Amino acid sequence: xxxxxxxxxxxxxxxxxxxxxxxxxxxxxxxxxxxxxxxxxxxxxxxxxxxxxxxxxxxxxxxxxxxxxxxxxxxxxxxxxxxxxxxxxxxxxxxxxxxxxxxxxxxxxxxxxxxxxxxxxxxxxxxxxxxxxxxxxxxxxxxxxxxxxxxxxxxxxxxxxxxxxxxxxxxxxxxxxxxxxxxxxxxxxxxxxxxxxxxxxxxxxxxxxxxxxxxxxxxxxxxxxxxxxxxxxxxxxxxxxxxxxxxxxxxxxxxxxxxxxxxx
Amino acid sequence: xxxxxxxxxxxxxxxxxxxxxxxxxxxxxxxxxxxxxxxxxxxxxxxxxxxxxxxxxxxxxxxxxxxxxxxxxxxxxxxxxxxxxxxxxxxxxxxxxxxxxxxxxxxxxxxxxxxxxxxxxxxxxxxxxxxxxxxxxxxxxxxxxxxxxxxxxxxxxxxxxxxxxxxxxxxxxxxxxxxxxxxxxxxxxxxxxxxxxxxxxxxxxxxxxxxxxxxxxxxxxxxxxxxxxxxxxxxxxxxxxxxxxxxxxxxxxxxxxxxxxxxx
Numbered sequence: 001x002x003x004x005x006x007x008x009x010x011x012x013x014x015x016x017x018x019x020x021x022x023x024x025x026x027x028x029x030x031x032x033x034x035x036x037x038x039x040x041x042x043x044x045x046x047x048x049x050x051x052x053x054x055x056x057x058x059x060x061x062x063x064x065x066x067x068x069x070x071x072x073x074x075x076x077x078x079x080x081x082x083x084x085x086x087x088x089x090x091x092x093x094x095x096x097x098x099x100x101x102x103x104x105x106x107x108x109x110x111x112x113x114x115x116x117x118x119x120x121x122x123x124x125x126x127x128x129x130x131x132x133x134x135x136x137x138x139x140x141x142x143x144x145x146x147x148x149x150x151x152x153x154x155x156x157x158x159x160x161x162x163x164x165x166x167x168x169x170x171x172x173x174x175x176x177x178x179x180x181x182x183x184x185x186x187x188x189x190x191x192x193x194x195x196x197x198x199x200x201x202x203x204x205x206x207x208x209x210x211x212x213x214x215x216x217x218x219x220x221x222x223x224x225x226x227x228x229x230x231x232x233x234x235x236x237x238x239x240x241x242x243x244x245x246x247x248x249x250x251x252x253x254x255x256x257x258x259x260x261x262x263x264x
Numbered sequence: 265x266x267x268x269x270x271x272x273x274x275x276x277x278x279x280x281x282x283x284x285x286x287x288x289x290x291x292x293x294x295x296x297x298x299x300x301x302x303x304x305x306x307x308x309x310x311x312x313x314x315x316x317x318x319x320x321x322x323x324x325x326x327x328x329x330x331x332x333x334x335x336x337x338x339x340x341x342x343x344x345x346x347x348x349x350x351x352x353x354x355x356x357x358x359x360x361x362x363x364x365x366x367x368x369x370x371x372x373x374x375x376x377x378x379x380x381x382x383x384x385x386x387x388x389x390x391x392x393x394x395x396x397x398x399x400x401x402x403x404x405x406x407x408x409x410x411x412x413x414x415x416x417x418x419x420x421x422x423x424x425x426x427x428x429x430x431x432x433x434x435x436x437x438x439x440x441x442x443x444x445x446x447x448x449x450x451x452x453x454x455x456x457x458x459x460x461x462x463x464x465x466x467x468x469x470x471x472x473x474x475x476x477x478x479x480x481x482x483x484x485x486x487x488x489x490x491x492x493x494x495x496x497x498x499x500x501x502x503x504x505x506x507x508x509x510x511x512x513x514x515x516x517x518x519x520x521x522x523x524x525x526x527x528x
Contacts, residue, residue: 049502237308
């Protein structure tokens with residue numbers, strides 16, 4: 001047993017889709033969420049910048065005595081998970097591997113698509129991870145840089161979301177795949193639009209769910225489960241007025257904690 | 265005469281529309297441009313964060329012995345121009361005042377619209393500046409947070425740009441105005457779409473042109489003009505692979521300098 005909190009971090013607020021899943025499968029676990037809204041988005045930035053920022057977030061959470069670190073951001077997981085592991089005395093779980101394991105298990109035609117930020121796509125992390133599990137898998141990737149701003153603006157039901165989905169899927173690459181990874185923690189919020197566009201035969205994979213399940217397995221294995229009452233903190237490096245509204249949208253108005261501004 | 269460079273800075277690369285105009289009206293002036301691409305966008309962030317970042321940019325350029333500072337960013341100009349002036353030993357020019365002066369001179373029905381980032385709109389800076397010039401002016405503002413990511417993605421001719429314009433102008437507020445300020449240095453890149461949408465009777469004002477003219481007037485008045493050969497530097501805090509392409513689009517493939525990554 002270990003009643004210290006789990007540290008979950010992301011470049012912004014997308015990682016809250018992972019928090020939501022963790023709360024579902026691990027209702028006794030306390031969580032400190034740290035989102036770098038001051039410097040979001042990371043997915044359009046270069047490797048050096050992303051790594052520098054990610055290590056600052058890691059150090060901040062380690063000072064809070066977290067027992068486990070969840071990198072709830074595909075861009076960070078794809079870019080510098082090893083660097084984070086190097087400086088962390090506690091176990092670290094990224095979102096890429098759990099999503100890749102699930103996709104590899106589900107694909108029948110061995111063709112997997114990945115929608116992600118530009119940084120995640122150019123890192124090649126999903127391709128490497130999928131091929132490690134099953135070397136015969138063909139991987140098709142597509143960067144979708146407008147999805148994050150559209151989602152952060154809350155335009156989930158607006159025609160602009162559908163047009164952006166059409167734009168990024170117009171090459172029809174996903175038609176060959178039977179499995180499509182939503183390789184950014186924001187994308188589950190427009191999952192319905194993506195599903196309608198690609199058709200119901202393609203299985204969509206949201207990294208939040210397999211990551212939460214893998215976290216539960218690891219906490220159990222390492223005897224780190226919490227038996228107390230869960231407490232939640234949502235810490236952000238920038239809190240413009242619209243933020244609460246956007247986060248309430250993530251949690252369907254059941255946001256588990258008040259937002260708090262912090263300084264790294 | 266003073267042959268030191270002019271320092272021009274912005275949260276990202278939008279301020280290059282101002283640099284382009286400065287080169288046109290002041291071809292002998294050397295320019296150091298600093299864009300905080302590592303932390304762009306500012307327009308969605310809070311006042312405290314924007315001020316902190318802007319002062320870091322100011323100090324960086326002051327160390328480069330600039331003779332004049334141009335704040336080529338509406339968000340920064342709207343949020344913390346006074347704080348910048350307080351720490352700067354050299355003159356400072358923002359983009360809000362020159363655009364407001366021009367708008368006040370051009371409006372005949374005393375109704376001026378402003379399209380800008382959320383931070384610029386909520387600062388109220390354009391309204392204050394316009395009313396200072398002519399207290400009877402009515403000001404209508406609209407935040408357009410998706411314009412910057414769409415433009416930075418280079419989707420200028422894509423249907424998504426038109427849909428975003430329609431979205432932000434759907435309330436028809438601009439119909440009453442005869443003058444509409446493009447209150448973000450990115451927006452001139454979709455000026456044609458905005459003009460078509462609002463109709464040819466509404467005069468659009470791009471802050472880059474009046475700012476460049478005001479800079480010329482001030483340099484002349486303060487006897488700070490350069491008589492040498494102009495040299496240009498484009499310094500960015502983050503240089504992902506796509507950046508050069510986007511900047512070449514800003515300069516219609518006549519980018520005056522190679523991009524250089526710098527650390528604040």
